[in-house]
Amino acid sequence: MNAAPTSLSHRNDSARLIVHHLSRSQSERIVWLAEELGLDYELRRYERRKDNRLAPPEYKALHPLGAAPVITHGDLVLGESAAIVEYLLTIFGEGRLAVSSSESTFSDYLYWFHFASGTLQPALLRVFYLELAKTDPNHPGLIAARERFDLALSALDDRLAPRAAVETPWLAGSAFTAADIMTVFSLTTMRLYRPFDLSPWPNLVAYLARIGERPAYRRAMQKGDPDLLPLLRALP
Amino acid sequence: MNAAPTSLSHRNDSARLIVHHLSRSQSERIVWLAEELGLDYELRRYERRKDNRLAPPEYKALHPLGAAPVITHGDLVLGESAAIVEYLLTIFGEGRLAVSSSESTFSDYLYWFHFASGTLQPALLRVFYLELAKTDPNHPGLIAARERFDLALSALDDRLAPRAAVETPWLAGSAFTAADIMTVFSLTTMRLYRPFDLSPWPNLVAYLARIGERPAYRRAMQKGDPDLLPLLRALP
Numbered sequence: 001m002n003a004a005p006t007s008l009s010h011r012n013d014s015a016r017l018i019v020h021h022l023s024r025s026q027s028e029r030i031v032w033l034a035e036e037l038g039l040d041y042e043l044r045r046y047e048r049r050k051d052n053r054l055a056p057p058e059y060k061a062l063h064p065l066g067a068a069p070v071i072t073h074g075d076l077v078l079g080e081s082a083a084i085v086e087y088l089l090t091i092f093g094e095g096r097l098a099v100s101s102s103e104s105t106f107s108d109y110l111y112w113f114h115f116a117s118g119t120l121q122p123a124l125l126r127v128f129y130l131e132l133a134k135t136d137p138n139h140p141g142l143i144a145a146r147e148r149f150d151l152a153l154s155a156l157d158d159r160l161a162p163r164a165a166v167e168t169p170w171l172a173g174s175a176f177t178a179a180d181i182m183t184v185f186s187l188t189t190m191r192l193y194r195p196f197d198l199s200p201w202p203n204l205v206a207y208l209a210r211i212g213e214r215p216a217y218r219r220a221m222q223k224g225d226p227d228l229l230p231l232l233r234a235l236p
Numbered sequence: 237m238n239a240a241p242t243s244l245s246h247r248n249d250s251a252r253l254i255v256h257h258l259s260r261s262q263s264e265r266i267v268w269l270a271e272e273l274g275l276d277y278e279l280r281r282y283e284r285r286k287d288n289r290l291a292p293p294e295y296k297a298l299h300p301l302g303a304a305p306v307i308t309h310g311d312l313v314l315g316e317s318a319a320i321v322e323y324l325l326t327i328f329g330e331g332r333l334a335v336s337s338s339e340s341t342f343s344d345y346l347y348w349f350h351f352a353s354g355t356l357q358p359a360l361l362r363v364f365y366l367e368l369a370k371t372d373p374n375h376p377g378l379i380a381a382r383e384r385f386d387l388a389l390s391a392l393d394d395r396l397a398p399r400a401a402v403e404t405p406w407l408a409g410s411a412f413t414a415a416d417i418m419t420v421f422s423l424t425t426m427r428l429y430r431p432f433d434l435s436p437w438p439n440l441v442a443y444l445a446r447i448g449e450r451p452a453y454r455r456a457m458q459k460g461d462p463d464l465l466p467l468l469r470a471l472p
Contacts, residue, residue: 064387064391064394065355065387065388065391066387067355076343078343078346078347079347080346080347080350080351080354080355081350081354082318082346082350082354083343083346083347083349083350083351083354086346086350087342087343087346090337090342091337101326101327106323106326107312107314107319107323110314110316110318110319110322110323111314111315111316111319113319114316114317114318114319114322114353115316115319117350117353117354118316118317118318118319118353118354119301119303119316121358122357122358122361125358125362126361126362126365129362129365129366129377129381130365130366130369132377133366133369133371133372133375133377133378134375135369135371136369139369139370141365141368141369142369145365151300151301151302152301155300155301158300
């Protein structure tokens, strides 16, 4: 967040909420969350630079880190997907899309919520950056990175496998939650940058089909990236 | 988390809490948190393999992802630093080391808590892995990675700068919180793997000196990595 202190007295929960969305970026999570919660918000779209596909100067100027996502809420400027999601759920969620500590799936919710930005996305970026740097495909570092990413996908696929004991159509269990909103970007839009085939993970393919049936997800992608057909099928 | 569902009825808050600590790893955060909270827990230490410095098979067997940290609490097996920290704070914290939504620094707490595993550690690992792969020092991908990591350190340094308006000795403001526990590993123990000099960031150096004065941090490092002198000074 910005170095300036944020203040709830300044914050004023009725202040205008603006979701600053960089096209084809992790900020799609925040647009999606806003649609799932039915928030009253303003969506501001920013196109990537044509020359290098990076964020435009106007987006970088929003926040010291210059990365998506960013929201503004009154005087508050907030970045970091997980921070924004927890903030919006706390201020506007009224318990929706989260799991309380009194529920049996509380730790599942916590794990998969944080797995998205703590393990899955970094594992994919590790492969992505090594490949961009033209690393020898046989370099043990790249082989290890690919194995790690496959392990992350297999863990997700296993989590979403149909089982008799308990229904897990969603990552936290029977209920769709913010853990799903945190995770889907790495399995869909990221494949525009580093294509990979999901067909070895049938439970992930079925999961993305369920995601694609959610009206809020469809609205969010239509509003945020109208030129983009979400990669909800197995093949890139 | 493991694919098996967790259950709070199984969980039983009085069940034995075991912190599985892999030497010189991110699980030092969990030992530290347990010491700050004064938890009744069992610490199990695992040494890295001599040949490749990776986790031993016993550690990998704890959890599907095979990565540190891992805790067990009754039947529950939980991984992912941020998930474990939120779990322990919720079950045992009684409000300590966190910031509630009624406080003015709530969003600062959320941002810096998630910055640690969402931005800082991935930015450092991006440089680390590219260098391990012997990427040409002039490759734009490596240059961009180093700039990104420096930007993350500068953001932290700026956040911790002494300012008249508000005291920020800790990342969330005047109070030490779990945001600090999430962050310090990348600035200290990670420098054993990828050394970097903190002297360009004097506020980070002063911050680590404050960290080093915390009895719970000293106890945690003494118990978890007794052979390790924490890298709390500027030079690697």
